[in-house]
Amino acid sequence: MKPSVLIVDDSPAMRAFIRRVLELSGVVMSECYQAADGGEALAVLRRSPVDLVLTDINMPGINGEELVKLIHADEQLNSIPVVVVSTDATEQRVAALLRLGARGYVTKPFHPETLRADLEKVMEAADDRRCRG
Amino acid sequence: MVLKTVIVGMADARVSEEQDSTLITYALGSCVAVALHDPQAMIGGMIHYMLPDSSLDPGKAQARPWMFADTGIPILLDELKRAGATRRRMRVFLAGGAQVLDSSNFFEIGKRNYLAARKLLWKAGLLVKGEDVGGTGSRTVSLRLSDGRFLIRSPAQQERTL
Amino acid sequence: MTDGVGVECRPDQVQAALRRAAVSVLETMFFVSLAGETEEPSEAAPEFGQPVRVEFQGGCQGAFTIRVSGSMSCSMAANFLAKDEQEVDEPEASQVVSEFANMVCGATLSVVAPHATLNLSYPCAGTGVVARGEVYRDALVCDCGRVQMQLEFWHNE
Ligand SMILES: [Mg+2]
Numbered sequence: 001m002k003p004s005v006l007i008v009d010d011s012p013a014m015r016a017f018i019r020r021v022l023e024l025s026g027v028v029m030s031e032c033y034q035a036a037d038g039g040e041a042l043a044v045l046r047r048s049p050v051d052l053v054l055t056d057i058n059m060p061g062i063n064g065e066e067l068v069k070l071i072h073a074d075e076q077l078n079s080i081p082v083v084v085v086s087t088d089a090t091e092q093r094v095a096a097l098l099r100l101g102a103r104g105y106v107t108k109p110f111h112p113e114t115l116r117a118d119l120e121k122v123m124e125a126a127d128d129r130r131c132r133g
Numbered sequence: 134m135v136l137k138t139v140i141v142g143m144a145d146a147r148v149s150e151e152q153d154s155t156l157i158t159y160a161l162g163s164c165v166a167v168a169l170h171d172p173q174a175m176i177g178g179m180i181h182y183m184l185p186d187s188s189l190d191p192g193k194a195q196a197r198p199w200m201f202a203d204t205g206i207p208i209l210l211d212e213l214k215r216a217g218a219t220r221r222r223m224r225v226f227l228a229g230g231a232q233v234l235d236s237s238n239f240f241e242i243g244k245r246n247y248l249a250a251r252k253l254l255w256k257a258g259l260l261v262k263g264e265d266v267g268g269t270g271s272r273t274v275s276l277r278l279s280d281g282r283f284l285i286r287s288p289a290q291q292e293r294t295l
Numbered sequence: 296m297t298d299g300v301g302v303e304c305r306p307d308q309v310q311a312a313l314r315r316a317a318v319s320v321l322e323t324m325f326f327v328s329l330a331g332e333t334e335e336p337s338e339a340a341p342e343f344g345q346p347v348r349v350e351f352q353g354g355c356q357g358a359f360t361i362r363v364s365g366s367m368s369c370s371m372a373a374n375f376l377a378k379d380e381q382e383v384d385e386p387e388a389s390q391v392v393s394e395f396a397n398m399v400c401g402a403t404l405s406v407v408a409p410h411a412t413l414n415l416s417y418p419c420a421g422t423g424v425v426a427r428g429e430v431y432r433d434a435l436v437c438d439c440g441r442v443q444m445q446l447e448f449w450h451n452e
Contacts, residue, residue: 010417011394013387016376017324024260026221058401058415087401090409108398109323111251112260186438240331244322245438252326256377 002030003051003123008041008067009085010059014108018054018085018115025116027123038062042070045077052123057086057093065097072101079129081122085115141166144200146180146209148216149278157275161229163243165266167206167250168226168276168283169259171218177278178213180205181229184242185249202249210257220258226283226295227251227264228274243267263295301354301411302429302448309407310431313446316402317435320395325371327437336432336443343443344368345389347396348421351404354411357428357448359400360421361392367440368392393418403446 005022007015015034022029033050035041037059044050053071057064064084071077083104084097094105103125104118141147141158149156156179158166168179180199187194187201198204213223230247239245247266254261265272265285273286283295304312321327343362350358363371366380372391373380396418404413428449435442 011390011397013372013375013390013394020377021260024258058397060417063414087398087405087415088413089402089405092410093405093412109320109402111323112255113262116260241328245328248322248326248328252374255326255374258377 002028004031004033004048005029006033006035006041006044006050006053008035008038008053008055008059008064010036010056012036014056014085021112021115022119024112025119027119038064038067038070041067045071045080049077049080051080051126052119053080053082054085055082057084057088057097065100068097068100068102081126083118083122085110141179141181143181144183144197146178146199146205146212148176148178148209148212150176150216152279155275155277157273159273161272161274162231162233163229163246165202165227165229165243165246165250166272166274167209167254168228168274169209169213169218170224170226170276170278170281170283171213171222172224172281173222174217174219175278176213176216176218177276177281178209178218179276180209182206182246184239185245189239202246202253206250206253207257223259224262224281225254225259226274226276227261227266228272228283228285230266231268231270231272233269233271265293265295301408301413303409304407306429306431309403309446310433312406313399313403313431313433313444314435316406317399317433317442317444320398320402321435321437321442324398325374325395327371327374327439330436330438332436334434334436334441336434336445340364340443343441344392346421347389347393347418349396349400349418350416351400351413353413355404355408355413355448357446358421359396359403359447360426360445361396361399362443363392363395364441367437367442370439371395389420399444400446 009015033044039061055064081103084102085106087108089107104122137154139156158181164183166181170177182205185202187204194204230243232243270287275284346362348360368388372383372388426447428447431446433444
């Protein structure tokens with residue numbers, strides 16, 4: 001099954017970069033949605049719950065941390081794996097986001113392969129969950 | 134079975150379509166080797182270049198395009214493609230780019246060689262499967278076509294595969 | 296250690312962290328290397344493009360401003376977006392420099408203020424705002440152009 005993906009980042013350049021990493025990682029996407037902040041992301045998710053969300057933290061309006069919380073608290077959405085891609089590398093922030101429900105964390109700057117490795121791990125775990133579930 | 138060794142010299146590149154062959158290059162210091170392997174088509178290629186950018190010496194680049202990342206890597210990718218390799222299947226390895234005292238006199242040439250490969254591969258749509266770069270030691274690397282094993286040997290460390 | 300600002304480093308460590316963050320972002324995301332020459336940071340350099348500014352608040356407040364020289368934004372955008380330089384348009388180049396500013400600022404702050412929860416503003420074109428507070432400046436000479444940076448921490452009045 002081809003996954004649908006949502007990329008959330010206030011930088012259009014970063015969204016394009018992440019999209020290219022997904023494509024070059026061999027992730028054949030049925031759909032690749034993009035959103036510039038948490039509010040836009042939630043609007044996309046209400047319309048079409050995707051298979052994977054990649055999100056920045058620092059964004060205007062609803063930021064990435066709140067987005068992770070809201071997805072986690074929503075019964076319709078809380079099975080969607082979320083990977084955070086952010087410049088904030090501090091241990092406490094990473095730990096807090098993982099506690100809030102994020103499944104992966106990639107620190108900017110990053111090599112494409114680092115994101116690919118995280119994606120593979122997260123998608124595999126999601127497949128396992130689906131099989132068991 | 135006699136195994137065939139294809140030696141890639143300094144400022145040189147080779148493509149092999151023989152299943153029982155191994156591409157090998159010796160004594161990478163600040164130079165970088167890029168090795169590519171298409172496991173399905175059983176095609177492998179390797180370049181051993183010395184400098185990141187042909188603008189450093191346009192005259193030399195004409196005569197010896199393999200000497201530079203920006204002239205050599207695109208030609209190697211073209212040759213692999215012509216031989217039947219496909220970008221999507223390609224597994225890419227990088228090695229070298231050490232910080233060594235050499236005669237080139239260019240600032241941080243190992244680092245710049247490495248970044249040149251990264252840039253060209255990203256633009257060509259290729260991610261890196263494994264890399265062993267930087268440090269101060271010399272490296273000898275080989276790519277075995279039969280199974281795609283990329284082997285690194287260096288004086289101070291144990292043999293390792295990526 | 297600066298009280299009440301969330302910065303947990305000595306000035307020389309902040310300066311070093313800024314340099315390290317910038318070099319790491321340039322190398323990792325843009326494949327840009329240092330050229331080995333040095334340059335003093337200076338206020339007025341007409342050959343530089345529009346400054347980009349990121350403000351931050353939370354455990355500490357301040358701003359980060361960055362400028363890149365002439366065609367460097369175009370080279371950076373081409374590398375980042377995997378395009379030819381001729382294919383890069385003006386908005387793309389400025390978006391890429393904005394994200395460059397965001398990454399350098401964020402990476403520096405997570406080293407120098409690791410316990411401060413910070414919000415970074417959306418990078419915007421900075422005009423002639425006079426630096427205040429504790430100011431750190433750095434200049435980088437790269438293979439495809441030059442970078443000028445300024446990090447300032449504002450103290451609570
Ligand atoms: Mg952002």
